[in-house]
Amino acid sequence: METPVAEIIDGIGPRLRAMRLERGLTLADVAERTGLSQSGLSRLETGHRQPTLDLLIPLAEMYRVSLERIIAAPATGDPRMHLVPHRHASGGVVVPITRYPGRIQVFKHVLGPREPRLTSHEGHAWLFVLAGTLRLLLGEDEHLLAPGETAEFAASTPHWFGPADGSSVEILHLFGPRGDAAVPRVSPRGAGRPAGDR
Structure with missing residues (x-):
């Protein structure tokens, strides 16, 4: 059964709000980092503004997620990739x-x-x-x-x-889980410094 386009669009605003709250950000924080207006972001999250690519692309970049994650269209292809x-x-x-x-x-x-x-x-x-x-x-x-x-x-x-x-x-x-650790096979000589020695 196909998911109606309207249903997908209606879910974008609440999903964006959840992403923002998960990261402990305010609308003002997101506006400052993306260059989008605070009022426009508020309308987008509440579904009173149409989600367009010029709005979603900077948000995807800031949240470091794919547009697919924001839109949450029905999964296609290999489910292991989602x-x-x-x-x-x-x-x-x-x-x-x-x-x-x-x-x-x-x-x-x-x-x-x-x-x-x-x-x-x-x-x-x-x-x-x-x-x-x-x-x-x-x-x-x-x-x-x-x-x-x-x-x-x-x-x-x-x-x-x-x-x-x-x-x-x-x-x-x-x-x-069994105490296995990542095993470095190649590393440049003398590169970097021990983690935490700052």
């Missing part, structure tokens, strides 16, 4: 990128401000910061990671990670 985000119990939005039970798993996290709460469990974690500044607590140590920086640690170490300030942070998270 990533489904969900809210994580500890806060933020998680997008599973791989689904290999028992093997290294990869997620994209979008984390908003939250209170630090150390946790520990089996496994091995590797984090890569995409945007924002990540605050990582490992036991009694605190590290700040900028975009492009990484951290790797045993998940049995009491840990917590989230944004370092009042905005959101985006990361890639590799997790080996």
